[in-house]
Amino acid sequence: MHEYSIVMSLMEQIEQLAQDNNANEIIRVDIKVGVLSGVEPHLLQNAFDTFKLNTVCHDAQLNMQLQPLVIECRQCHHKTELTERNVICPHCKSYDTRVIDGEDMMLMQLEMNAS
Template identity: 55%
Template sequence: MHEYSIVLALLDQCHQQAQQHQADSVKRVSIKVGVLSGVEPDLLATAFDTFKLEGICREAELEMHIQPLVLKCNDCQKTQTIEEYSVLCPDCGGRNTQVVDGEDMYLMQLELGPRVSEASLTG
């Protein structure tokens, strides 16, 4: 399952961003997953819940936005969201299409928890 390696890379990104912004925790991880990315959302969520327990994301909620396939037809110049997995233009039936969106997975947003100062811990 390549979802495990994807989650490990995602958690590493979260850790780097938290360090860069001097945060102690990550509260929410928002990602975009394209339908043609090859990522299985259920397996990704399970892997995230498993691997997050050992680090800065242990309390984080994973928010997934599933991106449908978006095609541009080079014949009729229309760009459309496609419900079924077809590379044919739904308007003109042309095969001269290109994928505009729906192939990738990426980190969209993080909600970071504030750094707790030593003074506030000791009272």
């Protein structure tokens, strides 16, 4: 259950951004959660809804974009979005691939009301 720690980091970042932009209220928070980021989206949502109450996000809506795994093959150079949790190139079956998305948690966009 590290989703609470992650939401705390997220809130810290948002509070800072709100302050930097003279915002008194955050309306929407867009985040991207990779399928292999190690985070359970449902728990993250619950943690956000619990923590937001005493923050600048108290009425904010959390939009989560689930990012599938995307790999680039070093052999056939195909870029593929995968549904399975492996890193094998479905085109040439090579194991020599590079993960280019689906392992990170990112804050993407904030919609805010400025004072």
